[in-house]
Each structure stands twice: as structure tokens, then as C-alpha cells.
Amino acid sequence: SQQGEEDPQALSIQEGENATMNCSYKTSINNLQWYRQNSGRGLVHLILIRSNEREKHSGRLRVTLDTSKKSSSLLITASRAADTASYFCATDLRTGNQFYFGTGTSLTVIP
Amino acid sequence: DGGITQSPKYLFRKEGQNVTLSCEQNLNHDAMYWYRQDPGQGLRLIYYSQIVNDFQKGDIAEGYSVSREKKESFPLTVTSAQKNPTAFYLCATKTGTRLTEAFFGQGTRLTVV
Numbered sequence: 001s002q003q004g005e006e007d008p009q010a011l012s013i014q015e016g017e018n019a020t021m022n023c024s025y026k027t028s029i030n031n032l033q034w035y036r037q038n039s040g041r042g043l044v045h046l047i048l049i050r051s052n053e054r055e056k057h058s059g060r061l062r063v064t065l066d067t068s069k070k071s072s073s074l075l076i077t078a079s080r081a082a083d084t085a086s087y088f089c090a091t092d093l094r095t096g097n098q099f100y101f102g103t104g105t106s107l108t109v110i111p
Numbered sequence: 112d113g114g115i116t117q118s119p120k121y122l123f124r125k126e127g128q129n130v131t132l133s134c135e136q137n138l139n140h141d142a143m144y145w146y147r148q149d150p151g152q153g154l155r156l157i158y159y160s161q162i163v164n165d166f167q168k169g170d171i172a173e174g175y176s177v178s179r180e181k182k183e184s185f186p187l188t189v190t191s192a193q194k195n196p197t198a199f200y201l202c203a204t205k206t207g208t209r210l211t212e213a214f215f216g217q218g219t220r221l222t223v224v
Contacts (some may be wrong), residue, residue: 004153030209042201043114043154044214052208088153089211097161098169099144099205099213103153 004089004102012108019076021105022029023089024069030092034074035101037086043101046074046087081111113222114138117202118217123224124189124196132187132219134202140214141207142182142183148199148218157200161186189221197223 003024013019020069023032031050035043048063049056049072062075076083089102124130134143142161146154149209156169160179174193179185189196199220203213 006153033212035213036133040199040218040220042217043213045212047149047209048212075135090213097142098156098159099203100143100156101146101154106151 004091004100006087006089006105009103010106010108012110013079015081015109015111017079017080019079019083019107019109020104021087021107022024023072023074023102025072025091025100025102026070026091027093028095029067032063032072033092034061034063034072034091035088035090036070037088037104039085043088062104075093076107079109083107084109114200115204115216116212117200117219120217121221122219122221124221125177125193126223129190130221131190132189132200132202132221134185134187135183135215136185136204136214137183138204138214139182140204141182142205143179144203144205144213145169145175145177145185145187146203148201154201157187158179196221 006016006023033048034046037043047058049063060077065072086104086105118133144159145157158177160166176188202216202217205213
């Protein structure tokens, strides 16, 4: 069973707008990570947030983590056409060595 | 030039055949993972390995097999028992500690013909 579920499944916005996507997970985690995938390619790491952190920033990215709700959000500010991609959350579990990915959000930024 | 190499990029398999997907890394990472991605879907974990000569099943291991004879290599065999193997297969590595990112190969697209 997949560890993470993301919503929305698809998101379409105008260039310059902010994009927010959410991730919910099922079991206790050590950390949560966000990845980006361009069509037909491998995934690229964006940002990692530890389980004892609530918010983290990296450039135009802002990630929040609420362990009580088992959820995280990724905010991309001032979006660009080049941000068009699929975005996945991934969880390192507190126990075990599995590394699970969510179902992903497909983001389209319209120039 | 460090990284993860998956080969081939495209692979066609006849029904009833076994095929092996290659994943090689020179990052000196301990952990390696195989994921399957269906169109418009997320990544599902097939197998993972934390050390040489040891590996564990993920959520969808049926019809697949792996080996980890060398730290650098984690090949995935898609057997004839896998009834719906057409998918995009991704190999990833991590250093083995929890607070690290995963690195991905560029994937192999397997099609049954």
C-alpha cells in the first residue's frame, strides 16, 4: 500500500500565481521529502523536512509538516512555465527501511 | 561522472519472456530501490536493498526478482509471472541513512509486445 496520497491530482495555474499541493501519509515518519519529475524522466529531489520541523524554505519553495495530521504541503511561489512537472512527496519511515512515494500532483503552469 | 545508469532506456518484451533491467551506480550508496510507475500514477516500491547480498520485497514484488551481488549493481528481472509488466521502471539510491535524499536513474520503459 502506498504511503502517501497527494491532492490535487492535477493543478493548472497561470504563470506568476502560487501553487499549493498537499500530501497525506499513513505511519510515523523520520522525514518527508518532495521530488519533481519531468515527463518521462527520473525524479529530482527538491527539499527535505525532518519530523521535528514544522516549516522549511528553499528559494521559491515552502514546505510545511504537521505530524499530528500526518500531512505536508508544498507551496511554489511566483510559478513559472518551467515549473510544469509532476510533484511527489516521499517518506522515510520511523521504522523499517522502505522509502515510499505518493501518488503525485501534476502541475501545469500556463505562460 | 557520478550517477545512476539505467539500461536500456526502452525495452520490448514478448509475452512469456523474462527480461532484466540494469541499474548501476557509482555514488557509493548503500541503499538501492526499484519502483514501478504506471501512466499518470505514483511510484510503487518493488524491491529494495540496504546492503550487498540482502534485499527485501516492497509492495508489489510478485513477478519480479532482484539480486545484489555488488554494491554498485541492483538488476531487476521481470519474469513471465508478472502479468502486466508494461510500465516505466525507476531505480533509486540513497546513502543508507535516513536524513538523505534519493537519487534516480532516468528510467527504463518496458513494453510487452
